[in-house]
Amino acid sequence: MKWIKFVIAGFYFGFILIKSEAISxxxxxxxxxxxxxxxxxxxxSAVGVGAISVLVIKKLNQSVFKTQPIDLTKKPFQLKAHxxxxxxxxxxxxxxxxCPGPLFVHLGAGNTIILIPVLFVILGTYFYGRFKDSLPH
Amino acid sequence: MEVIxxxxxxxxxxxxxxxxxxxxxxxxxxxxxxxxxFRHVGCALNWKKIEYFNYDLxxxxxxxxxxxxxxxxxxxxxxxxxxKQGVLSDAAQLYFNSRSILIEGILPxxxxxxxxxxxxxxxSFGGLCIGFGSRYANGCTSGHAITGLSLLSLGSLIxxxxxxxGGVLGTFLILDSIL
Numbered sequence: 001m002k003w004i005k006f007v008i009a010g011f012y013f014g015f016i017l018i019k020s021e022a023i024s025x026x027x028x029x030x031x032x033x034x035x036x037x038x039x040x041x042x043x044x045s046a047v048g049v050g051a052i053s054v055l056v057i058k059k060l061n062q063s064v065f066k067t068q069p070i071d072l073t074k075k076p077f078q079l080k081a082h083x084x085x086x087x088x089x090x091x092x093x094x095x096x097x098x099c100p101g102p103l104f105v106h107l108g109a110g111n112t113i114i115l116i117p118v119l120f121v122i123l124g125t126y127f128y129g130r131f132k133d134s135l136p137h
Numbered sequence: 138m139e140v141i142x143x144x145x146x147x148x149x150x151x152x153x154x155x156x157x158x159x160x161x162x163x164x165x166x167x168x169x170x171x172x173x174x175f176r177h178v179g180c181a182l183n184w185k186k187i188e189y190f191n192y193d194l195x196x197x198x199x200x201x202x203x204x205x206x207x208x209x210x211x212x213x214x215x216x217x218x219x220x221k222q223g224v225l226s227d228a229a230q231l232y233f234n235s236r237s238i239l240i241e242g243i244l245p246x247x248x249x250x251x252x253x254x255x256x257x258x259x260x261s262f263g264g265l266c267i268g269f270g271s272r273y274a275n276g277c278t279s280g281h282a283i284t285g286l287s288l289l290s291l292g293s294l295i296x297x298x299x300x301x302x303g304g305v306l307g308t309f310l311i312l313d314s315i316l
Contacts, residue, residue, distance in 0.1 A: 005164050006199045010206025013157045018214045020150030021223055024243045026233065032308035036226035041147035042154060043282055049155030050287025057162055070162050074290035075275050082292045085274025086299020092266025093300060094307035095259050099278040100171040100271065104204055106244060108211025113249045116257060117264030124268025125175040129189035135273065
């Protein structure tokens with residue numbers, strides 16, 4: 001039973017993602033052409049709410065959750081990896097018109113053609129693991 | 138029924154999307170991200186000769202279950218409820234019309250078909266970049282743009298700037314000439 005909450009959380013995330021239209025290929029193409037505010041509004045307001053909740057949790061960590069604080073550590077800072085990896089990821093995001101979350105939504109929606117980019121995502125992941133040590137981080 | 142069938146405006150869906158961050162932090166002390174699941178696929182496929190894929194999958198089951206829920210939501214909303222899509226901006230509609238792309242659902246399936254062509258090459262190469270880039274950057278849109286920026290992480294900000302520069306370049310230099 002302790003696992004069911006993660007399925008529910010994923011369902012919640014997917015539900016909102018679909019209702020926001022962020023899973024739409026058309027919306028991503030529109031966003032990268034700067035033809036609408038829609039996607040920027042979603043990301044901006046999501047981060048706003050996320051940041052405020054993290055701030056609240058930080059305060060709660062000092063009072064309510066003193067014994068078992070919520071882990072708010074950031075990912076390790078790697079300038080080159082974040083920038084170069086980010087550029088490559090962004091390129092892929094624009095060419096597929098979907099990022100990883102929406103890729104799974106397309107599969108659930110029955111858009112089987114998306115299996116092709118998904119297999120290539122796994123291949124790309126393999127390449128990173130394989131050549132990780134020779135890349136600047 | 139309308140509330141379920143119609144999309145929600147960004148100022149409703151955006152904040153609700155951001156709520157995923159405290160939801161997972163408070164319920165299970167987890168920071169969410171989607172793309173790491175592809176690393177777990179490599180781990181499950183037993184690519185253990187590569188150190189990057191050699192770890193105990195048990196600690197990451199939650200991430201896989203999150204994806205299961207995500208796929209369920211798509212089956213429910215897009216196959217069963219059949220949620221409608223909102224109206225794109227005039228500029229975007231003009232763009233798609235000029236390239237004879239029909240606006241239908243969430244993907245132009247008449248354009249992305251199971252026949253070999255430049256569209257298939259484009260999404261294959263794109264997928265490769267998504268997999269490689271998200272691992273190199275140590276996160277994707279969910280892990281960096283939503284979770285990372287919410288944590289005010291400088292690294293995530295750099296990654297997100299990279300996402301958008303890469304995305305704009307890919308759109309204007311490649312996508313526009315292929316569609």
